[in-house]
Amino acid sequence: MRSGILLAVIISSFLLFQACSSKPSEKKQSTSSTENSGYKLVAYVAGYRDYDFTQIDADGITHINYAFGNIRNGQAVFDTTKIDGKNLTPVDLEKLVALKTKNPNLKILISIGGWSWSGGFSDAALTEQSRAVFAKSCAKMVNDYRLDGIDLDWEYPNQPGAGNTYRPEDVQNFTLMLQKVRESLDEMARAEGKEKHYLLTIATGADMAYVDNTNLGEVQKYLDFINIMTYDFYNGWHNTNGHHSNLSASANPDKDMNSVLNAVSMHLKAGVPAKKLNLGIPFYGRIWKGVDARDNEILFNKAETVGMGIDYVDFCENINANGFTRFWDETAQAPYLWNPVEKTFISYEDEQSIALKINYLKEQGLGGVMFWEYAADKDKKLLNAVRQGLKNKASTE
Template identity: 30%
Template sequence: MRFCNDILGGLVMAGLAVADFPIAKFRNVVYFDQYHTTTLPDKSVTGGITHVVMAFANSSLFAPGTAGPYEPFKPVKDVRAMFDDNAKVGIAIGGWGDLAGFSAGAATPESRTTYAHNVAKMAADHGFDFVDIDWEYPGGNGADYKQIPNENKTCEITSFPLFLQEIKNAIAPKPLSIAVPALAHDMIAYTPAQSAAIFNAVDMVNLMSYDMITRRDNATLHHSSVTGSLESAKRYIDLGLPAYKLNLGIAYYAKYFQTPEGVTCNEPVGCPIVKGENDDGSDAGTSGAITFEQANLHPPAALTNLTDTPDGSCGAGTSFGCSGPKAEGNCCSTAGFCGATPAHCGLGCQGNFGKCPGADITTLFNKALENGKVDEKEGGMWYWDSEARVFWTWDTPELINRKFTDVLQPLGLGGVMAWSMGEDSADWSHVKAVSDVAKKARAPLGIEIGTEIGLNKRHAHNERDLRARIEKPHGRLFAL
C-alpha cells in the first residue's frame, strides 16, 4: 500500500490533518415534495440518489409557544423503499414563504434551545437521517419583504448562525444541511463576518442555482444557466465555504414571463418584461413556473374525471378541478390552486382544470419546448413566443451535463441537488441526466472509498497528478 501511504504523507506535508480531510462519495440529492406525489419513479430511475429530502415541515411547529406534532406526508419507511438501500432520508423545514417560525425560533438563546430540541425530537421520532433548514432568505428579501422590510430583520444576520449551530448540536451526530439563494442581493445574512460560523455549523449546502430571474425583475434572463450557476457557486466558495460541502441545484421546471406589446425579443437576456409583482408584493399573474410533469408535457385533450377540489388545490398531478364549495374561484393557477385573482386567471392558468380567460399554459409550454433555442454563451435554453408575448427559460439534460464540465468538475463541488423529483414525471429525463452526472463525477480521481483509501486501477492516475489535485485550493481527497 505504498501509494496510499504516499498520499497520506503528502497530506501531512501539506499541513492537512488526515482525520479532518473530507472523504465521501459524490452526493446526488433530491427533494421529494408533498405536492407532486401522483406519479413517482421506480428504482431504475432513483438508483444512485444518495440523499432524499422530504419537504416540508412547517417552521412554526418547532418554535416556542407554537410547537406541535409533525406527521410526514408519507411514512419514512415507504420513502426509503423507493430508493437504494444506503440512501439517506431527511426532512426539510420551512420553504419559500414559511418564515415566521424561523424568526421566532432564532430570536433568543432560550428560543434557539427550545427550537433545536423540538427539531431533534421530531427527527428521532420519525427516523430521519438528517435535517435540512430551508430558511432561504434570512435577513430579508423573502416572500414577506413588503410586509416586513429588510431593515427590520437585521437581527437575523447575527442570530442565523447561532440558530444553525444550536440545531446542529441538538441533532448530532445527524448531519445538518441548509438551502441557500443563488443571487448576491439575496445573500443578506452571508456576510464576511458571519459566513464562517454558518458554514462550520452545517454539513452540506444546497445551492438554489435556479430562479435567477423572478417576478421582481424587469428584463429577461436565464433562470438556471450554466454561467449563472458557476457565478453563484463561486460566491459561496469565495466566502469560505469548502467546495466539498456545496451541492449545485438543478430545477425540474421552466419559468415564463409576459413581455410588453410592441417589444421584439431577439436575445434571451435584457428584453423588457411586464411588471410581475404588485406593490404589496403579491403576484400580478404575468409570470410563473411550470413543471416537466406528464400532465404538462402530454396533456389530455379533455379531462372528464375531475372531482371537486377538497382543499383548494388543483391542476397537474391531481384529479381536482376548480369547482365545489372549497374552490375560491374557477381558475386553476400555475401553482395549483383555485381562485379568481389575476395570479389564478392570468398567464399560467391551467385550462384543463378550470376556466381560463386566455391561453392554456400547457399549450404555450409545449410550443416553447418544440421551438426552444440554446444560448451557447450563457448555457441556457430559451424561447420567445411572439404571438402570446411570453418569454420562456428552462434547463435540458444536455445543459445539466454541461454544468458538470463547466461548474461541478472545475470547482470540485461535493454534489448536485434537484427540486423536485415528482416534477419530472413526463419521462424522468432530467432525473436521469443528474444521475448520469453524479456517476461521472465519481470517476476521475480514481479513489475508491471503503474502510481505507485504495487505488481504483480502472481510473488510476500517477502520483504526481493526484498530488496536484489534492493540493489545489479547495482541493480534497474525494470520491469524485
C-alpha cells in the same frame, strides 16, 4: 426552494438534445446508475404535490429532502396544513424511509421552512432559550419519523421573503441556531451509539443579498453540506424575461441578474469549502407571456406577465414543436424556448445545460447536485441526465 412556485400551465412538446441551434435535434439516451463516483445527488420532494412517493426511482439518489416542515410556537413540527390545496401527511415520510429497501445508502431528511413557512425562523433563533427549544424539536422530529437529519430552508435571514418576520440579529442568530441544532443532533447520536451521525444541511440563496446577511464561513462548520438554490435568477417578481438558471453571466451585463458561477464564487469567498457545496438544478422552467421582442432580440424584454414557474413535464413536448423553437445562448450557456406567434418565452434546463453544469462542478471540486423537485420531472428525463453526468468523468476540453 418555494412551496408554491410551480404553475401547472399545460403546454405540449418533446425533449430533444441540440448543441447550439434552433433546429430540431436528435434524442439523447440517458441511463441511470447507483454509482455517482462519490458525488451527492440530493432530491427535494414536495409533500403538497399529487405524487405517490412509492413510485420514486431512488437509483443513484443519495439524499431525499421532504418539503416541508413548519415552525409553530418556536418548534419544528410536521404541519398537515394544506399547501396548494393538498394536505401534507406524515405517511409520505414512511414511504420515503421505505425506499431504503431498494437503496440502503439513501438518506431521508425533512426540510423546515421554504418560501411560505419561513416566518417562524427569526423568532425561533432570537434568544439562547428559543434556539435550544427549536434545536430539541428538530432532534425530536428526526427521532419520531426515523429520519437521517434536518435541512433548514430559511428564506431569508434579515430579509422579508414572503412577508416574514426579520431583524438584523438574524445574521448572527442563524449561526447560533445551527450550532445549537448541531449540538442537539450530536447529543442524540451519542446516546444511540458512537457510530451514529445525523445530518444537518441548509438551502442557501444564490445572490449577494443572501451572502451579506449570513456568516457562511462560520455557518458551514456546523453543516454536512449546503444546497445552493442556483435558479430563479429571473422569476415571478420580474416582468422582463431572462434566464433563470444560467451557468455563466449573460453577454448583456446591464440585464444579467446572476449566474451559477457567480453564486458558487460568492460561497467560496465567504469561506465555504467546495466539497460542501451542491449545485441546485431546477426541474421546472419559468414562462413569460406577451413578450415584446423586437428586432429578433428575444431576451430581456418587457412581458405582459411575470416569470411564473412551470413543471418540466408540462412543457417538454413543446421543444421544437407546436410553434416553439429551442435556442441556445452560448454566452450564458443556457437554453430557452420561443414562440413568436404567441410571444411566449420559457427559460429552462435541458441535457446540454445539465452536462455543462456537472462538468463545472467536477472541475471545481464541488460536492454534487441538488434538484427541485422530483415530481416536476416524473418521466426522469432530466434526472437521468444528472445521473449520467455524475457517473461520467469530467471533460478536459
